[in-house]
Amino acid sequence: MILLGLTGSIGMGKTTIGGMFADRGVPLISADEIVHKIYAGRAAPLIEAAFPGSVIDGVVDRDVLSRFVLGNEDAMKRLEAIVHPLVHEEREKFVESARRDGARLVILDIPLLFETGGDASVDRVLVVTCDEAIQRERVLARPGMTEEKFEAIKSRQTPDAEKRRRADYVIDTSGTFADSEEQVDQVLAQLLAEGTDG
Numbered sequence: 066m067i068l069l070g071l072t073g074s075i076g077m078g079k080t081t082i083g084g085m086f087a088d089r090g091v092p093l094i095s096a097d098e099i100v101h102k103i104y105a106g107r108a109a110p111l112i113e114a115a116f117p118g119s120v121i122d123g124v125v126d127r128d129v130l131s132r133f134v135l136g137n138e139d140a141m142k143r144l145e146a147i148v149h150p151l152v153h154e155e156r157e158k159f160v161e162s163a164r165r166d167g168a169r170l171v172i173l174d175i176p177l178l179f180e181t182g183g184d185a186s187v188d189r190v191l192v193v194t195c196d197e198a199i200q201r202e203r204v205l206a207r208p209g210m211t212e213e214k215f216e217a218i219k220s221r222q223t224p225d226a227e228k229r230r231r232a233d234y235v236i237d238t239s240g241t242f243a244d245s246e247e248q249v250d251q252v253l254a255q256l257l258a259e260g261t262d263g
């Protein structure tokens with residue numbers, strides 16, 4: 066079974082590209098989705114204890130939490146120390162179950178793959194990229210996004226050019242959705258051919 070790490074900087078299209086692989090039947094688990102799930106569950110009491118007032122009705126409020134951590138490196142590190150081990154556990158469970166099901170390929174969508182050294186525990190890395198101007202336009206169009214928030218997030222992410230250098234596969238989402246679908250088909254064909262070679 067090939068473990069493919071999927072990553073890319075904010076707004077470059079990880080989630081969209083991951084969805085295209087999932088549409089083609091590839092099992093995929095997303096770190097962001099795990100975070101959403103545990104913020105409504107077992108992470109909530111731990112986060113409330115560390116960042117009082119950040120949990121509302123049992124669910125982590127991401128806007129409140131952002132105000133604690135964005136631009137505050139110490140606070141962000143404390144948050145990550147709570148969240149990342151739980152994410153890791155959930156991901157391991159998923160990979161084991163895909164292995165039991167006989168999957169040939171599993172995709173792990175991990176925004177911070179390089180930043181957390183996760184690239185060492187996957188077999189191949191796919192980086193999703195796009196033109197910087199398109200990235201900015203997409204991200205600033207999101208509700209609640211500000212220039213400061215965008216810069217704070219970007220400053221904690223490995224630069225796109227470095228990600229591309231370290232990738233085994235690159236998909237560029239600057240074009241149309243059809244262009245992206247075509248690149249997904251090409252990468253998938255290469256991966257499955259590799260898997261057959263043993």
Ligand SMILES: CC(C)(COP(=O)(O)OP(=O)(O)OC[C@H]1O[C@@H](n2cnc3c(N)ncnc32)[C@H](O)[C@@H]1O)[C@@H](O)C(=O)NCCC(=O)NCCS
Pocket residue numbers: 074075076096097100127128130131134135141144145148149152176177218221222
């Ligand atoms: C800071 C939080 C509250 C902001 O939530 P919000 O819903 O506004 O944004 P969202 O989660 O969609 O993230 C927006 C962008 O920031 C990136 N990002 C998220 N956390 C981090 C981080 N710790 N360091 C760098 N970039 C990050 C995401 O990958 C994405 O590109 C949230 O991202 C969070 O709780 N992060 C800590 C957990 C974490 O490390 N998650 C990353 C995947 S494990």
Ligand SMILES: Nc1ncnc2c1ncn2[C@@H]1O[C@H](COP(=O)(O)OP(=O)(O)OP(=O)(O)O)[C@@H](O)[C@H]1O
Pocket residue numbers: 073074075076077078079080081082097176203238239240241242243244245
């Ligand atoms: N050709 C394309 N391929 C993929 N996405 C595209 C394309 N054209 C426009 N988009 C848009 O770009 C946006 C990419 O956002 P997406 O959520 O996939 O990025 P992301 O990298 O997962 O972001 P984040 O890091 O914040 O989680 C989506 O709104 C998508 O509709």
